[in-house]
Amino acid sequence: MHGYAKDKDAYLTRLRRIEGQVRGLQRMVAEDEYCIDVLTQVSAVTRALQSVALGLLEDHLGHCVAQAIDEGGPEAEEKVKEASAAIARLVRS
Amino acid sequence: MHGYAKDKDAYLTRLRRIEGQVRGLQRMVAEDEYCIDVLTQVSAVTRALQSVALGLLEDHLGHCVAQAIDEGGPEAEEKVKEASAAIARLVRS
Amino acid sequence: MHGYAKDKDAYLTRLRRIEGQVRGLQRMVAEDEYCIDVLTQVSAVTRALQSVALGLLEDHLGHCVAQAIDEGGPEAEEKVKEASAAIARLVRS
């Protein structure tokens, strides 16, 4: 079971909302809305995705990484490395 | 007519693909996929959104802002200010 | 003359302050300050650099790009392309 399991429904609700926002972007473009208004909405969707990612990361650190550390051994270091690489991708995206 | 009008179909195709990717994220969470794999996909969706935004911005600068500059007067400065605020939101999202 | 020329002193003051903040980071590390406090300061320096970049960009759009658009011809499109590439680097850094 993964760290986010306990918040699964909340994540699914947020992702469905983001899906709706992306459909909203399609409508704005289809209806020739002003570029800046479309850009403002793109920034809002990006921030919503980011906050889903930050939640997943906190759950992962507090559950999967913590569990590996608790059990000790080489897996602990691998989990930290893996999480750090995911953080780097997030920071650079 | 806005700067992105000439690429409208391409933007709609990209946004539909992003919509599909967000649905894919829902499936990953619903099927309890590993946190890091979900995070990797979130970064991919964020980057796809970012590149849509950068395209819209270039079209806007080259069309709406350029037109205002061509026509001269206070609107030119307003358009530059407005575009710069949109860039700031993008950089900080 | 470039767009930022009129604000040159202000930019130099801000960059000297950022230089001081980076020296402050060195002191924190040399004096074994807590990791999270060092990280908080790194985020502050990154935001300060970002706001210098956003200012330079607005000046550039309002001066160098506007001038090229005013004069018309192929240089206008090149300037827009060049500015858009700089915005992309900023968004992705």
Added chain:
Amino acid sequence: MHGYAKDKDAYLTRLRRIEGQVRGLQRMVAEDEYCIDVLTQVSAVTRALQSVALGLLEDHLGHCVAQAIDEGGPEAEEKVKEASAAIARLVRS
């Protein structure tokens, strides 16, 4: 002792290099270099700072957070929360 202690000299060397790059930015502005070239250098300094932050974060997760998890108790959860907040600041800067 903090996670980054073992790499302290390397971090100090990198931060001194970043300090030099910021002084380089001052020289570029003082000598009226082209805006886009200054912006390119700002992006380079931002990325260098980011990679210092990502290194500090990995060290912190692998040492301070891991230690708190090992020892168990409420401090473990606090450390995860604290690290997650630092990651959020980094993602949003």
